[in-house]
Amino acid sequence: NAGVMQNPRHLVRRRGQEARLRCSPMKGHSHVYWYRQLPEEGLKFMVYLQKENIIDESGMPKERFSAEFPKEGPSILRIQQVVRGDSAAYFCASSPGQGMTGANVLTFGAGSRLTVL
Amino acid sequence: QKEVEQNSGPLSVPEGAIASLNCTYSDRGSQSFFWYRQYSGKSPELIMSIYSNGDKEDGRFTAQLNKASQYVSLLIRDSQPSDSATYLCAYFKGPAGGTSYGKLTFGQGTILTVHP
Numbered sequence: 001n002a003g004v005m006q007n008p009r010h011l012v013r014r015r016g017q018e019a020r021l022r023c024s025p026m027k028g029h030s031h032v033y034w035y036r037q038l039p040e041e042g043l044k045f046m047v048y049l050q051k052e053n054i055i056d057e058s059g060m061p062k063e064r065f066s067a068e069f070p071k072e073g074p075s076i077l078r079i080q081q082v083v084r085g086d087s088a089a090y091f092c093a094s095s096p097g098q099g100m101t102g103a104n105v106l107t108f109g110a111g112s113r114l115t116v117l
Numbered sequence: 118q119k120e121v122e123q124n125s126g127p128l129s130v131p132e133g134a135i136a137s138l139n140c141t142y143s144d145r146g147s148q149s150f151f152w153y154r155q156y157s158g159k160s161p162e163l164i165m166s167i168y169s170n171g172d173k174e175d176g177r178f179t180a181q182l183n184k185a186s187q188y189v190s191l192l193i194r195d196s197q198p199s200d201s202a203t204y205l206c207a208y209f210k211g212p213a214g215g216t217s218y219g220k221l222t223f224g225q226g227t228i229l230t231v232h233p
Contacts, residue, residue, distance in 0.1 A: 033220065042205060042225040043161065056220055091160055105151070106221055108160040 002027065004094050004109035005074075012115045019079040019086070021112045025094030031055075032075040033093040033106060034067060043091065049075060082116045089113050120144060121224035123206050129230045136193040138227050140206030143187065149209040150182055150189045151221065156202045164204075165191065196231040203228050 005024040013019050025032050033048040045059040049069040060067065064082075069075040079086055090113075093106035124139040138152075149168050153161035165180040167173045167189065173180045179192040189208075193200055206224040 035223075043223040045220050045222065048220055059220075105163060105166060108162070110160050 004029075004092055004107055006090075006092050006109035006112050008112060009110060010113050010115070012117060013082050014117050015083055016081050019082050019114055019116075021077040021079075021090050021092075021114070022074040023077070023092030023094075023109060024074040025092075026107055029094035029096055029107070031095045032069050033095070034075075034077050035091045035093065037089045037091060037111075039088075046077070079114075082114070084116045087114055087116045119224075120222050121206055121208060123204075123224040123227045125227070127228035127230055129232060130196050132196060132198060132231055132233050134196050134231075136196045136200065136229055136231070138191040138193075138204050138206075138229065140189045140191075140224055141187055142189070142206075142208050144208070145184075145187065147187075147208040150180070151207045151209070152178075152180060152189075152191045153205040153207060153223075154202045155205060155226070161205055193229075196229075198231050198233055201230050 004026055007022050011019055023032055031048060031050055034046040035043040036046055037043050047057040047060050047067045048055050049067060051069055052071050064080045066078045077090060089111045091111045092109045095106050121140060121142050130136045151163060152165045154164050155161045165175060165178055167180040167182045170182055170184055177194045181190045189206060191204060203226040205226045207221040209221050
């Protein structure tokens with residue numbers, strides 16, 4: 001009974017490179033959320049998605065960041081031309097779909113920790 | 118005004134005492150409230166959800182919700198050193214009961230330390 005799976009757990013990139021973070025939701029969950037946590041800060045919402053559809057991306061920076069959740073495969077958070085300020089823990093969470101009990105109860109993955117040198 | 122504000126920490130209590138964590142929120146449309154616990158370097162895990170005014174108890178944890186005052190709290194009785202963590206308050210703006218989806222908005226967290 002695998003939970004929310006994220007990889008890589010740790011990622012080091014140099015300024016200007018691209019970072020790709022992957023997330024597979026829990027079995028039976030159709031919604032994926034991405035949150036960012038800077039050191040000593042709370043969780044900041046970035047985006048949430050259904051399969052092939054972005055529901056709310058109000059927390060995503062306008063440039064360099066994008067997210068997708070294709071029909072097949074994991075959700076991907078992509079950060080282009082990374083800068084030092086992108087260094088953070090990126091958490092993915094999933095939940096059941098609309099009408100399902102617990103639809104707004106998020107289960108989190110272990111997180112991907114990005115370090116930009 | 119922040120959407121969710123938690124009492125500033127860190128909070129330190131002796132083992133066996135009651136730890137009280139507080140949270141206020143600004144959106145009166147909020148209907149569902151959650152407390153998550155996050156150990157250092159780990160991911161958040163759900164402790165409690167509460168949808169109705171009043172108290173909800175689960176073991177040593179009691180969540181209290183007062184929608185008129187836009188206030189939600191978490192009490193931890195008989196605090197243990199293993200309770201030392203950051204506690205995150207979160208809310209969901211949508212129908213209560215948890216069948217509608219949407220984003221959770223989190224507070225900045227309160228660090229709790231329980232010392233032996």
